[in-house]
Amino acid sequence: MLKKMRVLTGKQNEGLAQNIMWGFVEALLVGVPFVFVYLIIKEMFTTVPDLSYVWTCCGIMTALFVARVVVARHVMINNHSLGYDAGLDIRRNLASKLKKVPMGYLLKVDPGRINATMLQDVTFTEQIYSHLFSQLIVTFSLVTLVVIGLTIEDWRLSIAMCIGLPLAIVVFVVLKKVGAVLSRRLLDKVAEMTGSLMEYILSIKLLKAYNLAGKRFSKLDDQLKDIQKMSLKHEFVAGVAPLSFITLVELGFATMLLALVYLYVGGELQPHVAVLFLIVSSRFFRPLVAMAMFLAEYNFMQQSANRIEEVLTAPELPEGHWVETLEPSIEFDNVSFTYAEKPVLRSVSFRCEPGTLTALVGPSGSGKTTITSLIARFWDTTSGQVRIGDTPVEKLTAECLADHISLVFQDVYLFQDTIFNNLTLGMTDPDWEQVERVCKATCRWDFISQLPDGLDTVVGEAGASLSGGEKQRLSIARAVLKDAPIVLLDEATASLDPENEYEIQQALSTLIKGKTVIMIAHRLSTIVHADQIVVLENGTIIERGNHRDLIENSSGLYRSLWEAERHAHGWKLVSEGETTSVPAN
Numbered sequence: 001m002l003k004k005m006r007v008l009t010g011k012q013n014e015g016l017a018q019n020i021m022w023g024f025v026e027a028l029l030v031g032v033p034f035v036f037v038y039l040i041i042k043e044m045f046t047t048v049p050d051l052s053y054v055w056t057c058c059g060i061m062t063a064l065f066v067a068r069v070v071v072a073r074h075v076m077i078n079n080h081s082l083g084y085d086a087g088l089d090i091r092r093n094l095a096s097k098l099k100k101v102p103m104g105y106l107l108k109v110d111p112g113r114i115n116a117t118m119l120q121d122v123t124f125t126e127q128i129y130s131h132l133f134s135q136l137i138v139t140f141s142l143v144t145l146v147v148i149g150l151t152i153e154d155w156r157l158s159i160a161m162c163i164g165l166p167l168a169i170v171v172f173v174v175l176k177k178v179g180a181v182l183s184r185r186l187l188d189k190v191a192e193m194t195g196s197l198m199e200y201i202l203s204i205k206l207l208k209a210y211n212l213a214g215k216r217f218s219k220l221d222d223q224l225k226d227i228q229k230m231s232l233k234h235e236f237v238a239g240v241a242p243l244s245f246i247t248l249v250e251l252g253f254a255t256m257l258l259a260l261v262y263l264y265v266g267g268e269l270q271p272h273v274a275v276l277f278l279i280v281s282s283r284f285f286r287p288l289v290a291m292a293m294f295l296a297e298y299n300f301m302q303q304s305a306n307r308i309e310e311v312l313t314a315p316e317l318p319e320g321h322w323v324e325t326l327e328p329s330i331e332f333d334n335v336s337f338t339y340a341e342k343p344v345l346r347s348v349s350f351r352c353e354p355g356t357l358t359a360l361v362g363p364s365g366s367g368k369t370t371i372t373s374l375i376a377r378f379w380d381t382t383s384g385q386v387r388i389g390d391t392p393v394e395k396l397t398a399e400c401l402a403d404h405i406s407l408v409f410q411d412v413y414l415f416q417d418t419i420f421n422n423l424t425l426g427m428t429d430p431d432w433e434q435v436e437r438v439c440k441a442t443c444r445w446d447f448i449s450q451l452p453d454g455l456d457t458v459v460g461e462a463g464a465s466l467s468g469g470e471k472q473r474l475s476i477a478r479a480v481l482k483d484a485p486i487v488l489l490d491e492a493t494a495s496l497d498p499e500n501e502y503e504i505q506q507a508l509s510t511l512i513k514g515k516t517v518i519m520i521a522h523r524l525s526t527i528v529h530a531d532q533i534v535v536l537e538n539g540t541i542i543e544r545g546n547h548r549d550l551i552e553n554s555s556g557l558y559r560s561l562w563e564a565e566r567h568a569h570g571w572k573l574v575s576e577g578e579t580t581s582v583p584a585n
């Protein structure tokens with residue numbers, strides 16, 4: 001387990017040796033007073049007991065008790081700080097690991113499971129340091145010291161007292177293994193329930209709209225009932241291990257009593273030794289019982305540590321190196337990509353020159369978002385290469401890639417923080433005036449200035465207090481502020497009404513000037529000025545060119561999409577330098 005803790009924390013269990021030493025000191029301070037108890041009893045059985053000797057022994061015992069309290073406090077603080085430090089390290093390692101695994105891994109793993117691992121599993125694992133080791137060290141040292149002391153005094157009674165211990169350990173280990181299977185199942189079930197609970201909370205609006213909140217809750221309720229049943233079963237089976245251990249260990253007490261009476265009656269035992277064994281044995285079993293109860297929890301700790309290890313050892317996207325000057329061109333060189341078993345892109349090749357706008361067009365599911373995901377390296381290609389400048393994206397570090405790319409997704413995520421902090425995410429020295437200037441250009445300043453604290457207004461979790469359009473404006477402003485040379489826009493204006501969309505398009509076209517932009521747009525009117533339009537169908541490029549070229553191909557998909565759009569809406573066709581109105585059909 002120590003080795004596993006080193007893997008999970010990424011550290012050498014620093015401070016543990018010191019804690020073991022202090023645990024041993026605590027055990028000594030618990031055990032040594034028994035020596036004075038023995039001396040006092042021995043003195044009592046002499047013909048003329050020396051009371052000042054007894055007082056001295058009592059004085060030393062009191063001093064030892066005080067010292068024990070001080071040391072026990074020190075041990076407790078040390079073990080807890082070791083535990084919490086380990087918890088912090090493990091959570092940091094998990095967080096940094098999640099940044100390095102492919103998106104595919106995160107999509108495959110139940111979010112409830114990740115949540116349970118980050119919170120509950122780490123908390124259980126912390127206890128290995130904060131509770132388990134300290135308990136083990138103190139108990140083991142104390143039991144060893146007491147047994148050695150008693151054996152020196154009378155080995156026969158000592159053996160009688162410990163007679164059940166070996167069998168108790170064997171039975172405990174066997175029953176614990178049975179409990180381990182149940183612990184694993186119970187923890188999995190709790191993780192599954194956490195996922196359902198998260199889903200229930202996040203989808204509550206939808207559930208209410210469809211009057212499904214009650215029905216859906218009954219599914220959650222069933223899971224909660226399952227957990228209750230499994231917990232009871234687990235307690236029943238897992239509880240047998242410590243109970244058997246306690247029963248077998250305490251059998252030693254009865255055996256020792258029999259042996260004690262037998263030896264005493266036979267005149268083979270001095271009265272003070274008999275009293276010593278009676279006093280010590282009444283306390284000898286207490287720490288063992290406490291340890292057995294605690295070891296019953298060990299299954300949970302072990303399972304939790306295993307689950308953390310599963311996440312920490314998940315395969316990572318290999319990291320590349322930092323490239324100082326990266327030409328902001330993008331090139332897809334014969335790229336194919338498969339999600340699990342499903343081929344999504346097939347031999348896709350195209351190039352985006354620096355400072356140009358490329359639009360991706362195609363029916364739903366044709367692979368447009370997948371193309372942007374491969375540039376941002378959420379996944380690695382199945383074959384072929386995606387290059388930025390001359391460098392394949394997998395040869396760049398995640399930081400280098402992130403530094404060169406701004407992303408604007410359809411689903412905007414805003415943190416529960418001020419608008420200013422949301423906009424300046426990742427910026428080291430954000431400039432208030434610059435933020436205001438960009439907001440004025442992209443966000444309709446009146447929307448922000450009307451908020452109670454302007455840019456200092458805190459938006460609700462995931463931007464819950466803002467409309468879809470407002471969130472989208474902020475995400476565009478965030479991308480503009482980042483000022484990365486490459487901008488990926490995935491349906492960036494999707495949640496805006498036509499009037500706002502036009503405004504934002506204007507703002508975008510000024511602000512993305514000089515950047516290499518890849519834009520996914522379902523409304524073709526927004527991309528007529530694109531330098532290049534890549535038309536996709538079923539994961540292959542079927543047409544490529546600018547609007548004028550593509551529109552000329554009367555049998556092409558782009559032309560038919562364009563015409564379908566014209567027929568669907570009253571249309572305003574804007575070509576460079578002219579405005580033509582096309583009435584709705």
Ligand SMILES: Nc1ncnc2c1ncn2[C@@H]1O[C@H](COP(=O)(O)OP(=O)(O)OP(=O)(O)O)[C@@H](O)[C@H]1O
Pocket residue numbers: 107339340342344362363364365366367368369370371
């Ligand atoms: N994580 C995933 N796992 C498995 N298949 C996926 C995953 N993400 C997308 N797909 C599938 O890959 C195909 C391409 O998806 P993609 O999102 O790239 O299409 P798109 O052209 O952007 O679609 P839309 O215009 O509807 O957003 C779709 O058939 C989709 O179902």
